[in-house]
Amino acid sequence: MSTALVTGAAAGIGAQFAHHLARIGYGLVLVARDEERLDRTAAALRAEHGVAVEVLAADLATEDGIAAVERRAALGADLVVNNAGFGQRGDFLASDLVGELAMLKVHCEAVLRITRAALPPMLERGSGGVINVASVAAFFSRGTYSASKAWVITFSDSVRQQVDGSGVRVMALCPGWVRTEFHERSGMDTTGIPGFLWLDADRLVAAAMRDLRRGVAVSVPGVAYKVLIGLGKILPRRVTTALSARAGSHH
Ligand SMILES: NC(=O)c1ccc[n+]([C@@H]2O[C@H](COP(=O)([O-])OP(=O)(O)OC[C@H]3O[C@@H](n4cnc5c(N)ncnc54)[C@H](OP(=O)(O)O)[C@@H]3O)[C@@H](O)[C@H]2O)c1
Numbered sequence: 441m442s443t444a445l446v447t448g449a450a451a452g453i454g455a456q457f458a459h460h461l462a463r464i465g466y467g468l469v470l471v472a473r474d475e476e477r478l479d480r481t482a483a484a485l486r487a488e489h490g491v492a493v494e495v496l497a498a499d500l501a502t503e504d505g506i507a508a509v510e511r512r513a514a515l516g517a518d519l520v521v522n523n524a525g526f527g528q529r530g531d532f533l534a535s536d537l538v539g540e541l542a543m544l545k546v547h548c549e550a551v552l553r554i555t556r557a558a559l560p561p562m563l564e565r566g567s568g569g570v571i572n573v574a575s576v577a578a579f580f581s582r583g584t585y586s587a588s589k590a591w592v593i594t595f596s597d598s599v600r601q602q603v604d605g606s607g608v609r610v611m612a613l614c615p616g617w618v619r620t621e622f623h624e625r626s627g628m629d630t631t632g633i634p635g636f637l638w639l640d641a642d643r644l645v646a647a648a649m650r651d652l653r654r655g656v657a658v659s660v661p662g663v664a665y666k667v668l669i670g671l672g673k674i675l676p677r678r679v680t681t682a683l684s685a686r687a688g689s690h691h
Contacts, residue, residue, distance in 0.1 A: 441465065441466070441467045441491070441492065442465070442466050442467065442518040442519070443466060443467040443468065443469065443492075443516070443517050443518055443519075444457075444458075444461045444466040444467070444468055444469070444517060444518060444519040444520070444521065445468075445469040445471065445509070445512065445513055445517040445519070445520045445521070445554075445558070446458050446461070446468065446469070446470060446471065446520075446521040446523060447471040447472070447500060447509065447521065447522055447523050447524035447550070447554070448471070448472055448523040448524030448525060448573075449468070449470035449471060449472055449478065449481065449523070450470070450472035450473075450474050450477045450478055450481065451472070451477075451620060451621045452618070452620025452621055452622060452641065453523055453573065453615065453618060453620060453641055453644065453645070454472070454521065454523040454524065455481060456641040456642055456644070456645045457521050457523060457645050457648075458470060458481060458485060459485070459642075460642070460645045460646065460649065461519070462485045462488070462489040462491045462493070463489055465489075465491065466491065466518070466519065467491050467492040467493065467494075468482075468485060468491060468492070468493045468494070469493075469494045469496055469512055469517065470482055470493060470494070470495050470496065471496045471497075471498055471500075471509055471524065472497070472498075472524065473497060473498070473499045473505075474497070475495065475497035478495040478496075478497060479495055481493075482494075482495050494512075496508065496509060496512055500524050500545065500546045500550040501542040501545045501546050502545075505550075506545070506549060506550045506553055506554070509550070509554055510553050510554055510556075510557040511557070513554050513557040513558040514557040514558070514560070514561070515561075516561040516562075517558055517561075517568075518562075518567070518568050518569070519568065519569045519570075519571070520554060520555070520558045520568075520569070520570045520571070521570075521571045521573070522550065522551045522554055522555065522570070522571070522572045522573060522592075523571075523573040524546055524550070525543075525546055525547055525573065525622075526543065526546070526622065526625060526626055527585055527622055527623065527625070527626035527628060528540075528543065528583060528584065528585050528626055529626050529627050529628050531583075532583055532584065535583075535584075540584045543584055543585065543588055544584065544588055547585075547588035547589065547591070547592060548588055548591050548592070548595075551572050551592055551595070552595065555570050555572065555595075555596075555599060555610070558570060559599070559603065559608065562608045563603065563606050563608055565607075566606060566607040566608070567607045567608065568607075568608045568609070569608065569609040569610070569611070569652050570596070570599075570608075570609070570610045570611070571611050571612075571613050571648060571652060572592050572595070572596045572610070572611070572612050572613070573592070573612075573613050573615065574589040574590075574592035574593045574596070574612045574613065574614050574658075575589040575614055575615060576614050576615065576616045576660065576665050576668065576669060577589055577684075578590040578592065578593050578614060579614075579668075579669050579672040579673070579680075580672060580680050580681065580683075580684035581677070581680075581681040581684065582681075582684050582685065586684075589614075592612055593612040593614070593658055596610050596611065596612035596657075596658075597610075597612060597657050597658060600657055609652050609655060611648075611651060611652050611656055611657065611658070611659055612657070612658045612659065613648045613651075613659045613661075614658060614659065614660045614661075614665070614669070615639060615644055615661065616637060616639055616660075616661075616662055616664070616665040616668075617630070617633055617637050617638050617639065618638070618639045618640075618641050618644055619638055619641070620641065636664060637664055637665075639661060639662050639665075643661070644661050644662075647659065647661035647662075648661065
């Protein structure tokens with residue numbers, strides 16, 4: 441049985457990845473901080489899909505948490521989804537520095553170390569995949585959140601190029617707005633976001649898996665977001681930065 445390790449599997453996009461992967465027969469390693477919630481998800485996945493599910497409770501904003509997941513990834517997984525993450529609200533100068541640094545740890549350091557730990561066994565076998573969840577926000581300048589997600593894209597694309605031809609796939613996934621716990625957890629107001637910009641988590645995950653199979657470097661599900669990012673690349677940086685600042689809240 442193939443095994444997938446999914447971080448942030450307790451809720452939202454990560455939980456959707458876990459369900460999708462169990463449905464297609466993957467055994468799972470579920471990572472997040474809330475162990476009880478992971479246990480409940482694990483029991484549901486075992487009952488519904490008859491797959492093996494391990495629970496690994498870890499806080500990826502801590503050294504111990506990252507090291508524990510790193511160790512598990514090094515034992516071998518066929519697919520790793522580095523998805524754990526959180527948003528932030530408000531301006532940089534008014535933000536909590538501890539929170540900013542925790543964001544870099546979860547979005548960057550954990551992604552770097554887990555990817556690095558997972559790749560050697562995959563390369564040895566000549567197969568496997570890593571999906572690092574970035575964001576459409578990565579294409580616009582909006583705080584440490586968008587900067588950390590831009591790092592995820594550049595890092596993933598660089599590693600992808602280095603393992604090219606090995607049979608191992610590395611992809612950055614850039615979701616737009618998806619209804620999860622993300623916005624509420626970080627206190628964002630999403631009332632002004634038009635309905636057509638909301639993506640379904642299950643369709644997002646299906647699109648991501650399709651793009652991984654096709655060897656896409658940076659997956660951007662949804663036509664609206666492909667257009668938005670296209671514009672973001674053409675327009676001057678000052679314009680896109682001003683527009684994203686006016687958008688009020690960000691993701
Ligand atoms: N929703 C969107 O609109 C959107 C858009 C673009 C990108 N994204 C990205 O998609 C990813 C998933 O977000 P989501 O929308 O699914 O959010 P969510 O519903 O809030 O879920 C976040 C998941 O990450 C886990 N997590 C958070 N901090 C963690 C930590 N320190 N250590 C370990 N696990 C942690 C949470 O579980 P615990 O609390 O139990 O740890 C939860 O399982 C994030 O990387 C986010 O930046 C989301």
